[in-house]
Amino acid sequence: MTEKSNNSLNTGEIKLPDTPVLVLGGNGGYWLTSDGEISQTSFEEAAIRVVKQPPLLVHRLNIARRLGIHPFPAFDLLELFAFAFPAQQCLPTVRGVAQALNLEATPDTEGQTLLLFDAAHSILRYLTSLSDKKRMEASVIAMTMGQAGWNWAPAVLAALGHPGSRDRFGGLDAWRNLAEWADYAPEPPPDDIAVSEIEARERLKEMLGSKSETRPQQADFSALTSHAFTPRDQAEAPKLVLAEAGTGTGKTLGYIAPASLWAEKNGAAVWISTYTKNLQRQIDDELNRLYQNPEEKAEKAVIRKGRENYLCLLNFEEALQGGAAARSEQIVLGLVARWISATRDGDMVGGDFPSWLPGLEGRSRIMKLADRRGECIYSACPHYRKCFIEKSSRKARKADIVIANHALVMINGATRPDDPNLPKRYVFDEGHHLFDAADSAFSAHLTGLETAELRRWIAGSDAGRKSRMRGLENRIGDLIGDDEKGAEALQKAMRAARKLPTEGWLTRVRDGAPNGPMEEFLSLIRSQVLARCHQPDSPYSIECTIGDILPELAKAADKLDKALAGLAAPMTTLGKILLVRLDEEAEELDSATRHRIDAAVQGITRRVTMNVAPWRTMLKELESLTPDGFVDWFAIERIGGREIDLGYYRSYVDPTVPFAETILKKAHGAVITSATLRDNHDGEDSWQAADMRTGAHNMVLPPMRSHFASPFDFAEQTRVIVVTDVRRDHMKEVSAAYRELFLASGGGALGLFTAIWRLRAVHENIKGPLAAAGFDLYAQHQDALDTSTLVDIFREEENSILLGTDAVRDGVDVPGRALRLLVFDRLPWPRPDIKHKARKKAFGGSKYDDKLTRLKLKQAYGRLLRRENDFGVFVMLDSMMPSRLASAFPPEVEIQRLGLKDAIALTRNFISEKEQGLKKISLDNKD
Known part of the structure; x- marks a missing residue:
């Protein structure tokens, strides 16, 4: 190596660890030795071999769980990726890492061993290309992590050059380079200038651009929601709009149009509130249509969450006290330090912090660094002017659009009832979850x-x-x-x-x-x-x-x-x-x-x-x-x-009562929207469920209500099957049904369960046969991965299979052929606990149970179609499904009651037919 200058690092070189590569396939472990030989072992042999020599792999904890052994030392490529590319996302799979590195992925397990070797080489090569300043910063942290036993340290330090000097914190004091937030003068009271229907339509047209296809439902939806952005006529009577927008309507851009216009006109933020962190991310992505300049977007739009989602710099510094705490902690803190230097906003939950990292390094070890205990000392903190939470709070005061969540909105309203600075205009997306969110907030x-x-x-x-x-x-x-x-x-x-x-x-x-x-x-x-x-x-x-x-x-x-x-x-x-x-x-x-x-x-x-x-x-x-x-x-x-x-x-009993008192009545206008607000079974009274679940029935004036039909052809694009000959309480039969239906669809399947023990039983029974057939099976509560990561993997790997419970049903958004089959183990009746019994008595007896169940079925079915060319089969493995629940599905879709054999054949033939049709369209477009 040669010196670049007196103050320059040495030229880096690539030194991969002399260790085998391991990738698990459906029938065992595939190994690539350092001299280039590929071999295969059984799972039992792989479990013995990994303990003898640390292999190079992806996600050692998940592999340990699949092998049925305790976690073992390994060269985990995810740790190397997190160090080299802080605040960048990748899926925690071999193909996911390859895609993040722009390497050509392969579904072949044997080929993935070579791919994993190439990925490690690619990351180390990237480290050699860093500027002198970045290499120095990274090398000091790598040295500290190496002294704590990080097995990637020699390879990383070789790629970076010599490490340079160390200071008190071993380079982990990442807060030193953070910018401080600036103080602004208090904002004047907002104006109250209305947004008209025509203005909303025009703003929507601007965001879509001249080349976008016109969608009448989207424009009409945008016009309707503009009524929430007109001055209210009396106190405690906001302009309230309830809008059910079917899948494919484009409701996100539809409500962003009038919301952004009102914010610009009146000098105050509109708060867009969601139930899931996934939707917060999606809305943030959609705002790129409005704010094409990233700097403008950073100023005009901000994501807000509870304090417990953000890294606390003082917690981080205290974790470093006394020589960076215990040696084992230094590796974790080193990866967090690298992220601190690159993060957009310090959000550790759903932001740019890798979602798989807490599970990989120990969730409690990482999440204790967040501000989870209400201990903030504000201006007495030495990091106050660099605090991520304070930056987010101050940005929200100057922003036009604040993307929040239902829990934060309700806590703010409950704890600051007389605060004049509370938002005056809201959009509540995922409005069907307001009842549950209020139940959590006000109990x-x-x-x-x-x-x-x-x-x-x-x-x-x-x-x-x-x-x-x-x-x-x-x-x-x-x-x-x-x-x-x-x-x-x-x-x-x-x-x-x-x-x-x-x-x-x-x-x-x-x-x-x-x-x-x-x-x-x-x-x-x-x-x-x-x-x-x-x-x-x-x-x-x-x-x-x-x-x-x-x-x-x-x-x-x-x-x-x-x-x-x-x-x-x-x-x-x-x-x-x-x-x-x-x-x-x-x-x-x-x-x-x-x-x-x-x-x-x-x-x-x-x-x-x-x-x-x-x-x-x-x-x-x-x-x-x-x-x-x-x-x-x-x-x-x-x-x-x-x-x-x-x-x-x-x-x-009705938690929307305090929600209406503390939030809705204090607001001047609010939009509540979802694809599943109404209960179609009620006929002319179909809005009764929406009023009850959103708190609209507590208001002095009735809301403006409208339903916007989905542009999709449900009868053509979906099938709904109730299997009549599988006994729902015989788990061997249920497992066999899942297995054969998943094989018939060729993967791309989501299995939903009403209880965790049922999921685990089915997972145990089908994992072997599906692996032998070459399908990747992922499962909530089984894999060492959080739910959002599992959904991300499922979304990207088109032929994978995912098993999950309620959190997956509500949070999954998988467009395209990655989701073409959805199988429900049994009807999702409400759990008959004491709280539910009280609500059942108050809200209509057994009709209340039916209503809740229909809404869950409607929400699950809605997962199948997310884009124009999507298609899918919905299967219910519960022959006891009564006809009164049929209105959960579109009226034009026939519910077919079939034996398992016929259900499997219909699933296979329907999916095959649709895929052949899409291939033909693709070939015609190429011609």
Whole structure:
């Protein structure tokens, strides 16, 4: 190697590790040795061999799970990719890595071993091409990771040249190079200039461009939604639009058109809210049509999520304290440091942080770096002016479009009811999920986990963690200053908080040795649930009603209420003292301190009003009837037979009531849209379900409603089959049906399940035969991959098969032939728990169950057609499907009840016919 200059790094060279390459196929492991020989072994042999010598592979944890062994050391190509290309995405498969590197992918497993070798070579070659500055930054981090045992370090350092000097943090202090956010003057109050139907249509036309095909439904949809962007006529009566837009309507651009126009005209943001993070990403992509200049888009549009989604720089620095923590942590922190230097916005969940990295390196080790515990110290933080969360918040104040989610919108409304800066215009996409989102946001859980978290937030960790982990005293003690009353209130709050559960509370409660009033209360709840539930030994969560409580429980509740009263009083005093300081020292406080005090007041107020106050109300009403409009129950929460939490729960029977009060009535206009708002079974009253699920029935004035039919020909493009001769509770029969239907479709299939145990049983029964036939099978709860990554893989690999539950049904958006068959194991009836029983009684009895089930079927069926040329078969393996559920499907689609043999033949023939038709169209277009 030769020196480029005195200050230059040495020229890099490529030194691949001398180790075999491993790719798992359907019938075993395929190996490429360092001298170029390819061989095949069984899974059992592969499991033995990987332990003897670390192989080069993709996603070692998923391979370990497939081999049925514990994680083992390996040269994981995903780690090398994450280091070399921070904040860039790739699918965690051999073909996914190859595509990200612009290498020609191959479905042949044997060929993939060579492809994996080429991919490693390509990444290292890229590292040799970095500029001197970037090579120096990367090499220092690689040196630190290498000293911690990162096995890629020698190859990376060889490609980068010599590492240069090291500093205190070993190059991991990535925050040093981040830009600071700038302060802006407060925004003036927004105007209220209307957007007309004609203007909305014209803006839509501009975004689509002159070459785009005209879609009348999309233009009409855009015109309708413009009515939400006109001035309201009376207080608490927003201009509300309910718009059901069938698949293929193009509703995203349809509502962006009037929303962006209103924002430009009036100098205020429109908040577009979704239920899933996947749709947030899709909307962000669609905004490229509006903002073609990336710099303009960065200024005009921002994605907002809860604080727990973003990396906290102070958490990251604290993880580095004392020589970058434990050696094993340095590898993880090195990869995160590389990402910090390249990320768009610091979003670790659904942003540009690789979705597979937490699973690869240990989810808890990475997600503890996010701001998950409400511990922010704002301007007292040394990284405050570089904070990703503050940058996002400030960008949102200046943006035209804010892409948020239902949970964040509802928490903002509930905790800041009098904030004049709350949005005045909303678009709620995935509006069919508003009921469930409101249920999560406005319920009250007096549980062990919730109260232990409150103790930790106030009094700090009992594990001796540093800095703000010590609680309120460390975070706001300096804001109280010399105020004796404030200091006394702070100490009282901390003493009162220590009566709440601390670490080990669940073990003590289980062992009958509770410590403190909350643990005593939980111990008695546990006894009542175990005594009165129908299946106390169930591996799933169990519950019981509140009525006729154990005699000792009333005394324990009174004791706990007094303890919570002793906490609420000093907390309330603290909030008032801080508010007084804001008022009395208005001329002296700098803006950063004002913001910090305001945030502290919000945090305290939120916990008193959203936690302590509802808990105390519940305790006082424990011996009386549950108030009208609410449902109460006791429960022990379990996952896989392991208890994780227990307590006293309360929900609104209709959670759209608080949603309407805190969000809709405060807004001036809102669009609520989805492809599945109505229940077609109701005929003329088909909007009744939409009104009930969205909160529209709580409004003074009725909404403007309209349905926009899908442009797709459902009768021509889909088939719906109910299989009549498979017994749904015989898992061997169900598994055989899945297997044969998947083989008939040639992959491109989604299997949906109503219970995790059913998914696991089918997965175990079909994985071998499908692998032998050459199909890649992926499964939620089985593969060491998160749901969004599984969906991404399924979307890209056209002949793969994915098994999943509700999260897959609601979150999957797979256009093209990658999804051509959808198989449901049985009807997705609502789980008959205590909360559902109360709602069933309030909303129409068995008709309510039918309504919910039809909406789930409608949502699942809608996954099949996403683009004009899509096609697919929907199969229900439940012969008990009643005819009253048929309206979940388009009326022009015939539901065929067939035996399994005929269902398989129809599936094979229909898909083959459609694929031949598409091939002919493709050939004709080429000619």
